[in-house]
Amino acid sequence: MGKYVLGVDLGTSAVKVSALDHSGQIVAQESFGYDLIQKRPGYNEQNPEDWVSGTTVAIVRLILTDHLAAEDIEGVSFSGQMHGLVLLDEDKKILRPAILWNDTRTTPQRQEIMDKMGDEFIDITRNQPLEGFTLTKLLWVKENEPDIWKKAKYFVLPKDYVRYRMTGNLAMDYSDATGTVLLDVAKGQWSQRICDVFDIPMSMCPPLIKSIDFAGTVTPAYAEFSGLTTATKVFGGAADNAAGAVGAGILQPNMVMSSIGTSGVVLKYEDNADVNYHGVLQFEDHAIPDKFYSMGVTLAAGYSLSWFKKTFAPAEDFNDVVASAEKSTVGANGLLYTPYIVGERAPYADANIRGSFTGIDGIHQRHDFVRAVLEGIIFSFRDLFDIYEENGGDFDTVVSIGGGAKSPLWLQIQADIFNRKVVSLKNEQGPGMGAAMMAATGLGWFDSLQDCAKTFVHFGKEYRPIPENVKKYKKLHDIYKQVYGQTKQISAELLDFRRENMK
Numbered sequence: 095m096g097k098y099v100l101g102v103d104l105g106t107s108a109v110k111v112s113a114l115d116h117s118g119q120i121v122a123q124e125s126f127g128y129d130l131i132q133k134r135p136g137y138n139e140q141n142p143e144d145w146v147s148g149t150t151v152a153i154v155r156l157i158l159t160d161h162l163a164a165e166d167i168e169g170v171s172f173s174g175q176m177h178g179l180v181l182l183d184e185d186k187k188i189l190r191p192a193i194l195w196n197d198t199r200t201t202p203q204r205q206e207i208m209d210k211m212g213d214e215f216i217d218i219t220r221n222q223p224l225e226g227f228t229l230t231k232l233l234w235v236k237e238n239e240p241d242i243w244k245k246a247k248y249f250v251l252p253k254d255y256v257r258y259r260m261t262g263n264l265a266m267d268y269s270d271a272t273g274t275v276l277l278d279v280a281k282g283q284w285s286q287r288i289c290d291v292f293d294i295p296m297s298m299c300p301p302l303i304k305s306i307d308f309a310g311t312v313t314p315a316y317a318e319f320s321g322l323t324t325a326t327k328v329f330g331g332a333a334d335n336a337a338g339a340v341g342a343g344i345l346q347p348n349m350v351m352s353s354i355g356t357s358g359v360v361l362k363y364e365d366n367a368d369v370n371y372h373g374v375l376q377f378e379d380h381a382i383p384d385k386f387y388s389m390g391v392t393l394a395a396g397y398s399l400s401w402f403k404k405t406f407a408p409a410e411d412f413n414d415v416v417a418s419a420e421k422s423t424v425g426a427n428g429l430l431y432t433p434y435i436v437g438e439r440a441p442y443a444d445a446n447i448r449g450s451f452t453g454i455d456g457i458h459q460r461h462d463f464v465r466a467v468l469e470g471i472i473f474s475f476r477d478l479f480d481i482y483e484e485n486g487g488d489f490d491t492v493v494s495i496g497g498g499a500k501s502p503l504w505l506q507i508q509a510d511i512f513n514r515k516v517v518s519l520k521n522e523q524g525p526g527m528g529a530a531m532m533a534a535t536g537l538g539w540f541d542s543l544q545d546c547a548k549t550f551v552h553f554g555k556e557y558r559p560i561p562e563n564v565k566k567y568k569k570l571h572d573i574y575k576q577v578y579g580q581t582k583q584i585s586a587e588l589l590d591f592r593r594e595n596m597k
């Protein structure tokens with residue numbers, strides 16, 4: 095039996111590879127960043143080979159720098175940014191950059207799907223056909239890049255492409271497949287009806303596997319490239335939020351996950367498929383076999399902070415910029431930020447809305463803007479909490495993961511705005527932990543992911559709401575909720591202006 099498993103967290107800003115031992119301790123961790131390709135407003139793409147290179151560099155560093163013996167790495171699995179379209183030709187070569195989950199160019203395709211199928215579509219997929227989801231991207235390529243479409247023989251999602259380059263096998267796990275909105279959730283198979291309505295060959299859809307299913311062994315070519323051995327087994331993996339929920343131990347109805355990655359996510363474990371949010375919240379297959387989860391997604395959570403830092407403090411240390419928010423006050427001296435800088439998915443499914451700072455005063459300084467960004471992102475999460483509460487959700491614990499969970503200030507802001515106990519993980523890498531848990535369970539180290547969680551999941555510090563802050567944030571959130579409705583039209587007109595006057 096090998097000593098370690100690897101959890102590959104293929105995020106939007108970077109890939110993080112964690113090596114864990116049988117006790118669930120992270121013995122080593124490496125990461126490698128990559129950029130977004132943003133050719134036009136609302137466009138977000140990445141080169142799939144950058145994911146492969148980044149993952150491989152991280153693995154090579156685990157072996158050469160952290161001195162993990164390749165023969166001790168028994169299994170690998172994945173957590174992946176969802177929905178991104180990777181189109182392959184008959185030789186499984188990439189045909190174009192991947193169109194990502196936060197790309198909002200496909201509003202016409204979203205409308206086309208609803209015009210042709212209406213509520214039937216939501217009944218089959220349990221989701222609206224939103225711009226971020228894979229089907230709208232397939233239709234966009236079909237309608238706008240016919241020469242590429244003609245050569246397209248397969249499509250996969252980001253983590254599936256990296257797993258393919260590792261094993262030589264094409265596959266997609268159920269949790270990620272639900273996010274394509276081509277899966278018939280009730281039947282657990284690709285929807286022939288949807289493929290027929292939109293004339294998409296069913297042969298393009300990859301074989302479906304479970305998150306803990308064996309997906310192949312490392313090929314000799316990839317072994318030479320990465321330093322792994324061909325004895326290392328690879329497992330299905332999951333959508334990053336399913337993996338995050340596993341890694342965060344979100345296995346009870348009283349717990350909810352708050353994830354501040356590039357995107358922001360409020361996620362609830364669903365024991366069965368009975369609940370129906372009518373597409374207002376996403377509904378997905380879980381990485382845990384025959385279980386589900388629902389979630390609301392803020393498109394620019396961590397991305398808002400990264401954008402602000404890159405734009406207004408490019409030469410400064412990231413942590414120093416975040417820490418400067420301490421100089422401001424609870425409520426950022428009455429300055430509000432709405433995180434809609436690439437459009438929004440939930441609670442407002444609006445590709446044309448854009449962000450705003452509201453209430454700018456001559457007294458405001460840059461640290462007030464930083465604080466407003468931190469608070470505005472969590473106000474958007476609060477909107478999602480409100481939807482859950484309106485649907486009977488009753489949570490007493492919030493498990494916070496993602497890069498944003500590295501900030502004690504941001505964790506306290508969450509406790510104050512949610513008015514609930516917020517706990518972090520010992521290592522905030524929920525998705526990477528979940529991916530490693532899928533490998534460990536797939537290898538038979540544990541009987542189930544729930545069983546594995548008892549050993550692998552370790553909670554960190556708790557943050558309790560501070561009553562006077564809760565009161566101030568409640569007042570501010572009531573003001574915040576007005577901004578979307580009062581800026582929607584202005585945003586759309588300014589977006590038109592930007593597009594007409596593109597360089």
Ligand SMILES: Nc1ncnc2c1ncn2[C@@H]1O[C@H](COP(=O)(O)OP(=O)(O)O)[C@@H](O)[C@H]1O
Binds near residue numbers: 396416495
């Ligand atoms: N020390 C930090 N404090 C606050 N936010 C952070 C910190 N480090 C990273 N972040 C935020 O976390 C985000 C990246 O989180 P991560 O979970 O790695 O995202 P992804 O999986 O999308 O790549 C960044 O957008 C950044 O804004």
Ligand SMILES: O=C(CO)[C@@H](O)[C@H](O)COP(=O)(O)O
Binds near residue numbers: 195356359
């Ligand atoms: O679109 C979604 C979920 O529906 C996003 O959560 C993506 O999966 C990107 O995740 P991060 O890179 O932000 O972790």
